[in-house]
Amino acid sequence: KNEVEQSPQNLTAQEGEFITINCSYSVGISALHWLQQHPGGGIVSLFMLSSGKKKHGRLIATINIQEKHSSLHITASHPRDSAVYICAPETSGSRLTFGEGTQLTVNP
Amino acid sequence: DVKVTQSSRYLVKRTGEKVFLECVQDMDHENMFWYRQDPGLGLRLIYFSYDVKMKEKGDIPEGYSVSREKKERFSLILESASTNQTSMYLCASSRGLGSYLNEKLFFGSGTQLSVL
Numbered sequence: 001k002n003e004v005e006q007s008p009q010n011l012t013a014q015e016g017e018f019i020t021i022n023c024s025y026s027v028g029i030s031a032l033h034w035l036q037q038h039p040g041g042g043i044v045s046l047f048m049l050s051s052g053k054k055k056h057g058r059l060i061a062t063i064n065i066q067e068k069h070s071s072l073h074i075t076a077s078h079p080r081d082s083a084v085y086i087c088a089p090e091t092s093g094s095r096l097t098f099g100e101g102t103q104l105t106v107n108p
Numbered sequence: 109d110v111k112v113t114q115s116s117r118y119l120v121k122r123t124g125e126k127v128f129l130e131c132v133q134d135m136d137h138e139n140m141f142w143y144r145q146d147p148g149l150g151l152r153l154i155y156f157s158y159d160v161k162m163k164e165k166g167d168i169p170e171g172y173s174v175s176r177e178k179k180e181r182f183s184l185i186l187e188s189a190s191t192n193q194t195s196m197y198l199c200a201s202s203r204g205l206g207s208y209l210n211e212k213l214f215f216g217s218g219t220q221l222s223v224l
Contacts, residue, residue: 033212033213035213035215040217041145041196041198041217041218041220042215042217042218043198043200043215043218044215045212045213045214045215048211048212048213086150086151088151095153095166096151096153096213098150098151098152099150100148100149100150101150
């Protein structure tokens with residue numbers, strides 16, 4: 001069993017829809033990162049959170065440390081949100097364990 | 109904004125060649141990382157460094173070495189390139205407090221290395 005499981009693996013939505021990507025992990029962590037990777041490879045760090053909830057624009061990330069679960073929500077999705085979203089729990093010693101990512105496609 | 113610059117976007121090398129991948133960051137970050145990304149395997153940590161001349165092995169260090177002589181520069185070295193090292197290589201940096209990351213990561217745009 002992978003240490004980090006993301007679901008769904010692929011997600012297609014219509015513009016304007018509310019989107020949720022889930023991440024479950026089995027390791028003890030100090031924080032969890034959500035990353036966005038656009039076609040061409042560039043990766044952007046969206047959030048780093050260790051408890052509760054963070055919001056940035058249309059993006060919201062939540063984490064439940066006890067349940068070892070995090071979610072990334074996108075409100076009012078837009079075609080420019082199309083990307084791969086990667087969950088990465090951070091364990092001690094500066095190590096991140098990466099999920100395989102969720103490919104999101106938002107159609108106009 | 110933090111800038112993490114990788115020296116090459118695409119690189120083609122031959123089996124057995126010594127390959128240097130360079131990464132430079134301009135925000136005085138303590139931590140620097142080298143990852144490789146392969147389809148179906150996600151991102152995997154090769155090496156990281158939390159200070160000048162300090163390095164630690166990641167999950168897949170075999171066949172690689174690193175050098176960090178200056179705080180802003182972290183080099184990945186393939187001593188004798190092999191075809192199974194064909195991959196996308198990504199450098200990242202972050203501020204660090206001790207050995208805990210706990211800060212956002214900033215990534216370079218990646219180097220697609222092909223070893224023939």
